[in-house]
Amino acid sequence: MSDPILATHNLRKAFGALTATDDISIDLNEGEIHAIIGPNGAGKSTLIAQICGGLRPDSGSVHLLGRDVTSDSTQARAQAGLGRTFQISALAMEDTVLENAILGSLGASGRPWRFWQAALGDRTLRERAEAALERVGLSDLRDTRCGSLSHGQRRQLEVAVALTLEPKAFVMDEPMAGLGAEGSKLLTGFLDQLRTEAPILLVEHDMDAVLALADRISVLVYGKVIATGTVDEIRSSPEVRSAYLGEDA
Amino acid sequence: MIPERLVNAILFAGLIAVPLCALVADEPFTITLVTRAVILAIAAVGLNIALGIGGLVSLGHAVFFGLGGYAMGVLAFHAQTYTPLNLGPLTIAGTKSMPLIWLAATAISAFVAWIIGLLSLRTSGVYFIMITLAFGQMFFYFAISWSTYGGEDGLSIYVRNGFPGLNTLIPIQFFGLSFIILSVVLFLNARLQASPFGLALNAARQVPARVETVGLNPMRLKLVAFVVSGAITGLAGALFADLNRFVSPTMFSWQLSGELIVLIIIGGVGRLFGPVIGACLFVTLEHWLGGLTDFWHVFLGLILLAIVLFARGGIMGLLTGKEGTHV
Numbered sequence: 001m002s003d004p005i006l007a008t009h010n011l012r013k014a015f016g017a018l019t020a021t022d023d024i025s026i027d028l029n030e031g032e033i034h035a036i037i038g039p040n041g042a043g044k045s046t047l048i049a050q051i052c053g054g055l056r057p058d059s060g061s062v063h064l065l066g067r068d069v070t071s072d073s074t075q076a077r078a079q080a081g082l083g084r085t086f087q088i089s090a091l092a093m094e095d096t097v098l099e100n101a102i103l104g105s106l107g108a109s110g111r112p113w114r115f116w117q118a119a120l121g122d123r124t125l126r127e128r129a130e131a132a133l134e135r136v137g138l139s140d141l142r143d144t145r146c147g148s149l150s151h152g153q154r155r156q157l158e159v160a161v162a163l164t165l166e167p168k169a170f171v172m173d174e175p176m177a178g179l180g181a182e183g184s185k186l187l188t189g190f191l192d193q194l195r196t197e198a199p200i201l202l203v204e205h206d207m208d209a210v211l212a213l214a215d216r217i218s219v220l221v222y223g224k225v226i227a228t229g230t231v232d233e234i235r236s237s238p239e240v241r242s243a244y245l246g247e248d249a
Numbered sequence: 250m251i252p253e254r255l256v257n258a259i260l261f262a263g264l265i266a267v268p269l270c271a272l273v274a275d276e277p278f279t280i281t282l283v284t285r286a287v288i289l290a291i292a293a294v295g296l297n298i299a300l301g302i303g304g305l306v307s308l309g310h311a312v313f314f315g316l317g318g319y320a321m322g323v324l325a326f327h328a329q330t331y332t333p334l335n336l337g338p339l340t341i342a343g344t345k346s347m348p349l350i351w352l353a354a355t356a357i358s359a360f361v362a363w364i365i366g367l368l369s370l371r372t373s374g375v376y377f378i379m380i381t382l383a384f385g386q387m388f389f390y391f392a393i394s395w396s397t398y399g400g401e402d403g404l405s406i407y408v409r410n411g412f413p414g415l416n417t418l419i420p421i422q423f424f425g426l427s428f429i430i431l432s433v434v435l436f437l438n439a440r441l442q443a444s445p446f447g448l449a450l451n452a453a454r455q456v457p458a459r460v461e462t463v464g465l466n467p468m469r470l471k472l473v474a475f476v477v478s479g480a481i482t483g484l485a486g487a488l489f490a491d492l493n494r495f496v497s498p499t500m501f502s503w504q505l506s507g508e509l510i511v512l513i514i515i516g517g518v519g520r521l522f523g524p525v526i527g528a529c530l531f532v533t534l535e536h537w538l539g540g541l542t543d544f545w546h547v548f549l550g551l552i553l554l555a556i557v558l559f560a561r562g563g564i565m566g567l568l569t570g571k572e573g574t575h576v
């Protein structure tokens with residue numbers, strides 16, 4: 001098998017006495033969705049922050065496309081091909097949907113030092129942004145201010161902004177959160193397709209989505225990965241059943 | 250509600266009409282008052298780029314206003330005393346030419362803004378305000394102790410500096426020059442705000458984390474905004490000094506930094522013509538109320554309070570029904 005697109009080696013991060021991620025080694029291969037599940041406070045967001053560059057690990061390393069990016073900035077990792085969505089939508093609320101997507105195109109172009117012509121008039125920036133909006137179904141709302149979008153629409157826009165980057169790997173922190181049954185189903189279908197473009201490291205609470213999508217699942221409890229395997233392996237793991245999935249799993 | 254473009258057009262026309270009427274009525278003092286408003290507006294437009302788009306609450310923008318002022322003062326002083334100006338290894342002659350003075354004022358302001366930005370942009374919120382304030386005080390006290398150029402008493406320039414083809418001593422001509430600069434600066438601001446850089450900067454104010462995750466550096470965007478902002482405010486400083494034919498350390502004072510912020514908030518934060526409204530109102534109040542009472546700032550404070558409590562978009566927001574940017 002080829003090298004993983006994204007990997008962590010023995011990532012450790014402590015907040016005082018609390019070890020939020022404890023020796024975590026996971027990887028993400030071409031074409032797959034690797035789901036990270038675990039109860040609240042298990043350390044999922046802390047793990048993602050270290051992968052994406054917002055938090056420095058105390059020890060261990062992060063590798064993207066075979067390169068050690070542990071000491072790289074968030075921007076450098078994004079430029080190297082990491083596309084991220086946030087657990088809590090991080091969007092420019094005073095700007096329109098299109099402007100938010102164009103920010104993504106602009107990042108992808110790597111040329112923000114242009115002070116003269118209008119961003120909205122730039123064909124290349126705009127086409128890339130519009131294509132991403134089209135894919136998540138937000139085209140009709142392109143001129144709506146982001147602040148007046150519904151929660152679900154904001155989640156869609158999060159995904160669209162990541163799409164504009166055409167990343168080599170996606171890292172998504174609870175993209176289904178607060179979407180409702182219908183929205184989750186739509187996004188599940190979308191991510192199912194998306195994995196062929198770039199693999200997805202998916203932190204998710206919605207077990208229906210996880211079971212439907214994941215090629216592999218890692219279970220995180222108190223900062224430790226207690227099991228990694230296919231959906232069936234995880235379902236039948238006694239450790240996981242007792243620690244996390246509960247009695248009816 | 251009035252469309253913003255119409256409000257802008259009316260303001261623009263008003264700024265031309267009032268001095269022309271004053272010219273016909275032979276009221277040169279009114280022309281000088283409008284010129285003062287125009288120059289303060291240029292300074293505030295500069296600050297508005299850092300504050301309104303970049304979200305950088307700089308309580309030290311008087312540094313650039315003062316630097317522009319002293320760039321004019323020092324160059325003109327050496328020209329009028331026929332003494333060379335020693336800059337370490339370099340010795341240059343003074344000048345009474347406005348274009349050269351403007352070049353020096355913007356260049357030195359941009360350079361100092363770059364240094365201050367590098368040092369202060371690591372911080373945010375109250376710390377950023379405090380650091381920029383501290384830089385302002387440093388320059389203020391330096392100017393006070395700089396006895397070569399008048400120290401606390403400041404420095405008078407006997408004849409206003411010149412511009413090729415104009416007689417800048419005639420109020421309407423100096424007004425015209427200042428007004429053209431304001432127009433150019435507003436035009437540049439509008440382009441910048443709509444440009445890819447402006448879009449990224451606008452997002453860096455609202456969600457720096459998002460800007461990072463699309464591969465852009467919010468700090469660097471803000472640094473460039475701060476430099477552009479400082480350069481424009483510095484240019485205004487040179488004009489202000491030329492208007493008064495006088496520079497003094499008060500151009501560096503924190504009160505002036507505060508006034509620039511206040512007039513932006515009153516006019517409309519992040520709105521193109523917000524600083525213009527603010528500056529016009531400021532000069533009007535200063536003139537009318539300042540003549541009646543020494544405590545006219547109290548009224549300015551009350552207006553500010555009313556705006557902050559009831560009209561977050563400033564006067565521009567009241568007129569157009571649109572909010573300003575949130576810093």
Ligand SMILES: Nc1ncnc2c1ncn2[C@@H]1O[C@H](COP(=O)(O)OP(=O)(O)O)[C@@H](O)[C@H]1O
Pocket residue numbers: 015018020038039040041042043044045046047
């Ligand atoms: N910046 C921080 N400072 C201190 N403790 C933190 C910080 N961030 C997260 N934690 C703690 O680390 C643990 C893991 O948090 P988090 O990664 O957000 O979990 P999850 O995303 O799995 O719900 C929690 O106990 C949380 O309280």
Ligand SMILES: [Mg+2]
Pocket residue numbers: 044045046087
């Ligand atoms: Mg979390």
